[in-house]
Amino acid sequence: MSIAQAPATSLRVLRFDRVQRDAHWANALLFFSLMFTAIPLYFGSFFGIVLPRHLIEMIHLWSGLALPLPIIISWIGPWGKAMRRDVRRINYWTREEIRWMRTLGRSRLEADKFNPGQKLNAIFVGASIFVMLVTGAMLQWFRFFPVPWRSGATFVHDLFAYAISFVVVGHIVMALTHRDTLRSIFNGRVSRSWAERHAARWLREEQPDHTER
Amino acid sequence: MSVESHRGAPKEPQNGVNVGRRVFLGLAALGALGVAFGNSVHNFVGDAVGSGLGGLLPGGDRFRIYSITGTYPKIKRDKYRLKVSGLVDHPTTFTLADLQSMPKTSFTKAFQCVTGWRVPDVHWEGVKLSDLLDRVGVKSGAVAVSFDSYDNADTESLTLEQAHLPDVIVAYSMLGAPVTTEHGGPVRLYVAPMFGYKSLKWLSGIRVVDAIEPGFWEQNGYPVNGWLDGTTGPNNPDPGLT
Numbered sequence: 001m002s003i004a005q006a007p008a009t010s011l012r013v014l015r016f017d018r019v020q021r022d023a024h025w026a027n028a029l030l031f032f033s034l035m036f037t038a039i040p041l042y043f044g045s046f047f048g049i050v051l052p053r054h055l056i057e058m059i060h061l062w063s064g065l066a067l068p069l070p071i072i073i074s075w076i077g078p079w080g081k082a083m084r085r086d087v088r089r090i091n092y093w094t095r096e097e098i099r100w101m102r103t104l105g106r107s108r109l110e111a112d113k114f115n116p117g118q119k120l121n122a123i124f125v126g127a128s129i130f131v132m133l134v135t136g137a138m139l140q141w142f143r144f145f146p147v148p149w150r151s152g153a154t155f156v157h158d159l160f161a162y163a164i165s166f167v168v169v170g171h172i173v174m175a176l177t178h179r180d181t182l183r184s185i186f187n188g189r190v191s192r193s194w195a196e197r198h199a200a201r202w203l204r205e206e207q208p209d210h211t212e213r
Numbered sequence: 214m215s216v217e218s219h220r221g222a223p224k225e226p227q228n229g230v231n232v233g234r235r236v237f238l239g240l241a242a243l244g245a246l247g248v249a250f251g252n253s254v255h256n257f258v259g260d261a262v263g264s265g266l267g268g269l270l271p272g273g274d275r276f277r278i279y280s281i282t283g284t285y286p287k288i289k290r291d292k293y294r295l296k297v298s299g300l301v302d303h304p305t306t307f308t309l310a311d312l313q314s315m316p317k318t319s320f321t322k323a324f325q326c327v328t329g330w331r332v333p334d335v336h337w338e339g340v341k342l343s344d345l346l347d348r349v350g351v352k353s354g355a356v357a358v359s360f361d362s363y364d365n366a367d368t369e370s371l372t373l374e375q376a377h378l379p380d381v382i383v384a385y386s387m388l389g390a391p392v393t394t395e396h397g398g399p400v401r402l403y404v405a406p407m408f409g410y411k412s413l414k415w416l417s418g419i420r421v422v423d424a425i426e427p428g429f430w431e432q433n434g435y436p437v438n439g440w441l442d443g444t445t446g447p448n449n450p451d452p453g454l455t
Contacts, residue, residue, distance in 0.1 A: 041277070052283025091233030098230060120236070127237040131244035138248070142328050143434075147441075148252040150329025155251030156244050 012189040013206060015113070017082040023074035024185055030070070031168065033063040038161060064136045067129055089202075090119045113202035121171060128164050132157060276324070276332055278395045281429060285394045286363040286415050293399045295383070299359075299421035302350030309385060309399055315340045315348070318382055320405075325441055327408040337403050338386035343377040346421070357425045360402055363415035369402065369428040370437070371411070373421075380405035383416060407439035 016024070037060040040053070074083045089112055093101075100109040101116040109115070114122070138145050138153040145153070175182045181198070184190045195203040247254075295307040319338040325331045346358070351373065358376045360369040375381065384403045385392060392398030397414025404411040410430040431437045 053280055054283065087233075091231050092229030093232040094229055098232070119232070123233045123236045124240070126233075127240035130237070131240060135244065135248065139328055147325075147327075147329065149248055150327075151331060152248040152251035152329075154329040155254070156247035159247065160244070 012191055013195050014188055015184040015190045016188050019074045019079045020083055021185060021188055023070040026070035030063045030067045034060060061140060068133060089113055090122045110201045111199050113199050121167060124167055128160050131160050277330055281366040282364050287394055288363055288399055290399045295400060295416060296418045297349050300352040300355040301421050302352060305349050312340050312385055316344060322405045324409055327410055327435060336389050337382060337384050339382040339384035342381045342383055345383060346376060351421055354423055355421045356423050359420045359422050359426045360413045360416060361418035362413055363417045367413055367429045369411055369413040370426050372425060378406060406441060408441060410435055411439045
């Protein structure tokens with residue numbers, strides 16, 4: 001919408017555009033599909049309860065192969081401008097951000113759009129998707145790899161599955177305890193007061209006219 | 214178009230550190246190291262803390278239960294029958310008690326899946342397949358042995374020579390207890406020198422035949438000779454695997 005049409009929403013700041021929100025929820029859907037199909041594959045006693053095993057395997061395989069797509073699709077192309085900017089924000093850290101992370105949030109920081117914890121979460125998830133995809137492919141097409149590698153891939157796939165599950169549980173807990181922040185993954189916007197409190201540097205860069213007023 | 218996208222793009226961080234790339238490459242390297250050495254690390258940890266604790270660790274010594282049909286055939290122990298037929302002198306149907314009254318063989322060996330997971334130090338107990346074949350008498354002209362399962366889906370085969378290896382058994386006990394339903398009980402095959410798919414579960418029939426009949430997994434692309442070392446045979450098994 002244009003500036004002229006939306007005087008009310010100009011008091012609210014766009015945090016995630018449509019493309020990013022859809023990518024987030026597609027990613028979440030695939031993640032839960034993977035997690036719920038992993039449980040019976042991993043803990044034998046659960047399986048056979050709901051679906052036949054080979055169907056569960058197929059769902060797990062295809063969800064896994066599709067997992068990188070929401071991020072990639074939302075990042076490429078003319079619709080990916082906001083996503084690309086956020087990926088850049090997440091990758092590049094200032095010295096203050098690094099210090100903030102090292103001191104576990106005790107140093108002063110004028111926060112970017114994402115605080116260093118959120119950035120680290122995003123980087124970890126991105127890297128883990130890559131590692132899970134590679135090791136998962138090794139387990140699916142195991143014939144091309146020597147047996148010790150297959151065992152190693154099983155080890156890594158298991159280890160990262162645990163790690164990701166902890167991180168995602170943490171992500172959900174943080175979301176549920178920060179309702180204003182959570183709302184922006186549904187409707188895209190945060191209030192100016194939220195942005196002043198949690199992302200002052202971003203707000204200053206995004207809407208210099210507002211902050212200077 | 215949203216309001217914000219009209220605004221100037223945020224300044225490129227001039228002296229920012231690309232933490233994203235560092236963490237990404239670090240985790241990828243960790244994953245690669247895990248693939249290359251995870252097997253050794255895991256075996257070391259398993260030896261150090263014992264397989265009981267090892268089972269709780271990620272990648273631990275845990276059986277991953279496979280079934281072709283998606284269900285487990287449930288067979289009462291007193292209803293169990295093993296039918297041995299084909300090119301034999303005395304076609305015989307064995308009960309569980311019949312098998313248990315025969316000379317017992319037991320040993321501790323790993324269960325190694327072709328997809329990579331492995332459970333070390335599994336205790337097995339049962340009857341040597343060769344003892345069973347001797348009991349019924351193999352006729353001349355016999356070349357191979359085919360196996361059927363109570364799941365009516367899985368099949369397996371061994372050459373007569375492979376069937377006579379001392380660590381190929383018809384197992385009724387595993388992990389120190391009667392073979393459970395999910396592990397293929399009451400009676401399953403255990404072919405120690407080969408990958409797990411050769412150790413057919415819920416064994417219902419043994420047929421002595423005049424040609425190798427590739428089993429279910431072999432029809433789906435697995436090698437008919439599932440030797441653990443991949444190629445050479447029982448006299449030269451991979452020391453890392455058994």
